[in-house]
Amino acid sequence: MSKPKSKAKPTAGDAVRARKRKKLGFLAEMEYKKMILYPLVVFLVALILLAVNFPTLGIDLQGGVVVTAYGIDANPDELAKTLSAQLGVDVRVESFTSVDTSGIRVYAPVGTDPTEIIKILKHDYPNAEYTHSEVQPTFGKIAQQQGIRALVFAFLAMAVVVFLFFRNLVPSMTIIFSALSDMAIAVALMGLFGIELTTATIAALLMLIGYTVDSNILLTTKLLRRKDDTLDEAYLSAVSTGFTMSTTTLGALLVLWIISTSQTIDNIAIVLIFGLLADFMNTWVLNAGVLKWYLSNPARGGSE
Amino acid sequence: MKRRTRNLLLNWRIILLTLFLVGSVATLAFKPLTYGIDISGGVALVAQTEHPVDSDTMQLVVSSLQKRLNTLGLRDITVEAQGDQIVLIKVANVSTAEEANQIKSVIESQGVFYMEFTGTVFGTGEDVEYVGIYQIKSDNSWAVPFRISKAAAEKFAELAYGKKGWPVDMFLDPPVDSLMVVPDSVYRLMNSTDFNAEAPDAPTLMERVGKAFNVTVVAYANQSADEIAKLAEGKDKIVLVDVPQDLQTQLEGMNLTVRYVPRAPGESDHSLVVRVLGLYGPYSLGEGLTVGEPQQDVQITGTAPDRMTAEQEASTIYTVLKSGSLPVKLNVVGMEFISPRLGENFRTQALYAGLAALIAVLLIVYFHYRNWRIAVPIASTSLFEVVIILGFASLINWNLDLPSIAGIIAAIGTGVDQQIVITDELLSGEKTTRITRRASVLRRMGRAFFVIFASAATTIAAMSFLLVYFVGTLKGFAFTTILGVLIGILVTRPAYAEIAKYLLGED
Secondary structure, three states: OOOOHHHOOOHHHHHHHHHHHHHHHHHHHOOHHHHHHHHHHHHHHHHHHHHHOOOOEOHHHHOEEEEEEEOOOOOHHHHHHHHHHHHOOOOEEEEEEOOOOEEEEEEEOOOOOHHHHHHHHHHHOOOOEEEEEEEOHHHHHHHHHHHHHHHHHHHHHHHHHHHHHHOOHHHHHHHHHHHHHHHHHHHHHHHHOOOOEOHHHHHHHHHHHHHHHHHHHHHHHHHHOOOOOOHHHHHHHHHHHHHHHHHHHHHHHHHHHHHOOOHHHHHHHHHHHHHHHHHHHHHHHHHHHHHHHHHOOHHHOOOO | OHHHHHHHHHOHHHHHHHHHHHHHHHHHHHOOOEEOHHHHOEEEEEEEEOOOOOHHHHHHHHHHHHHHHHHOOOOOEEEEEEOOOEEEEEEEOOOOHHHHHHHHHHHHHOOOEEEEEOOEEEEEHHHEEEEOOOEEOOOOEEEEEEEEOHHHHHHHHHHHOOOOOOEEEEEEOOOOOEEEEEOHHHHHHHOOHHHOOOOOOOOOHHHHHHHHHOEEEEEOOOOOHHHHHHHOOOOOEEEEEOOOOHHHHHHHHOOOOEEEEOOOOOOOHHHHHHHHHOEEEEEEOOHHHOOOOOOOEEEEEEEOOOHHHHHHHHHHHHHHHHHOOOOOOEEEEEEEEEOHHHHHHHHHHHHHHHHHHHHHHHHHHHHHHOOHHHHHHHHHHHHHHHHHHHHHHHHOOOEEOHHHHHHHHHHHHHHHHHHHHHHHHHHOOOOOOHHHHHHHHHHHHHHHHHHHHHHHHHHHHHHHHHHHHOOOOHHHHHHHHHHHHHHHHHHHHHHHHHHHHHHOOOO
16 A cells, blocks of 8 residues: 555556547547537537427326336237227327336326226236326426426526636636537437436436536636646546546446336436437537637637 | 555544444434335325415415325325425325325315305305314214314304204305206205205205305206206306216307216215215204304214214214315326335335446446546445435435435436546646645645536536425425535535545645
8 A cells, every 4th residue: 555655646547548638639639610610510400300309298298197017018009909999098008128127108198097097907917017197287287387497497597607607708608508509409319219308307407407517617617727738738638537527427327227117217317318428519529619719819818 | 654544534524424424324224214106106196276375275285185184094195285286295005006096086075165054154164173083972873073263153153043953064065156957856856855954944955055155956858058058157167967968068069167967876866966066964953053152162963873874974074074174176187106016126226226327437437547546436435425315315304206316316426527527636737846746736626626616506506496496306306416416515525535635645
């Protein structure tokens, strides 16, 4: 354990960091105009995707009935036919599998009696575990409004705090915009991959505000408060830290997504993964591009 | 080296972390965590009041709902008001879907309660101040004592003066302001003295509900939907009782509110009337109450052919009186049922998923730095953080549900990020003389903590809105996120910085 102090710093770490910086060097060499342009294009594409293919609302936001049966291995299409015929309403059946169990989810319109569905299912699958939930459209509406309000307020609160910390218009606005773009891209990807907008995924979007602002704050702080480093050096050091941060979080989320069978946790994990991927671009390309452009003006901290 | 180690162990940040850890472990050992319905199993219901109510009324709704569910013999009930219209009801240990649905119908059948005499409402649920335990005597007679408000007692004394034996009716959710279309036999029954207790000269039930609730009863004689709609003009709704059902479709087509009540197989006219009106009674007025003296402590009595029936009748009226103190009608707008066995699965799964995520963090951090002296402290600091959050949760009896777990994940995620910021700032120093290095460590730590405080502040600001203003499940999420972030910046992050400085030789 005991080492002379002058050699206390682990040299292995240095080598690794040097390698990582080399790998990420291409980011530092990018022209800031392109750095700003590409993410903006992606943002626009996300907006267009949102306009044509907004994620569907989950039953907790629009009302409906879901019965989940765990421990069933069934053909969803056949089951949907049988159930629709017996209940007299159109139902949708989805199957899911996970590490240790598989099952089906039955989605039925508002007003269907979930115990009826369970009764029919129990006839064929007496040993399955059943859960059900139902939401009235009125409450769905309340939840929707609250979800939207939550997102808007949380976003505004974040924006105010960012302003208070940096007291600098351009860097603050960039952080705020990149958080907005992260969320837009995450929601667009949800639509693309058929992930429903639910209370849980709204929670995930709220989480994104916290996660994505972290890396942006790191970058902005490093670039604005750098003392003796050059702009590129500060940027590379921020990128390497940010890369470690993002991959760690992504890895943890991926594990969570693979292991959990709870739909709530699965959806939260996947939405965060979307958002973090978007954030990687928005922080290290867009935000960095704007800051480089902003700081290259000698009046604001000088260029090299 | 020895002095360095001692200095580290005596550092107040490390001591604080140790204290929090020991406290949390002790709390968890003595006070196990309580889990939300979505993890432990049970039923969660969201009920909405008919219209927004003030906070006093909301409080009343919550307490009477609690009472009502308790009288059903259910345990582990939490009833919580959120905002001015939403009530959250959680009942643990509900094992079947049918049982869950029963609870739902109980909450929905929570009607508005009226006490009526000679066509005048003298009290509502708000006037029932207290309901005593019912008694059953050996002759199978029963009594339910209760207390009504002073205002109701005075009104009643005036109304009841000299009217011994007259009928006192109680209603739970009668069809107020409606047109009732009933079969001829039901019409005749309602217009007879059958519901008059022991007072043939008292107004008939039809007269009483007409006066008290603006209910107009008409006999069905093949009227067309148009004719019925005309009769119902100015009324709130139409109640069709045991008449052809196609009338309902036709009337609803005219944008009218219609309630259709079919006759149950073998149901008599009498019980049909009782059911449609939500009628309890009529109870015959005892002599003691007819002398004009207001009495707040009153009781309802009856006799039954056998003890079991007596018990049933008494408990029904007991429950109605209790639940009757609900001042506004509730609708169940959302419901979630999780079987307890499944809940247990979720819990072990959440545990495994959490541990696996932690191991993933450990491995990825190691992969980045190729140094266990960084990876192990980062992963264990996260583990400590979870333990402290859970300790806090058990201390304040927080119900750990899935959104709360998501919140913990969020806090841990940002926690790891912040530890990486600290580590990288520590590692990025140039190898220079001790003095300048110390100054540069301080400066770089200052920068790291600026980043940490800024990101913590944004998260807390964003989440506190959720915690204060919003209903539903996002509250749990916001709470654990904020708790985790606070513990992070106040306890674990400073301690980690010290440990990292020690391990990386930068102190």
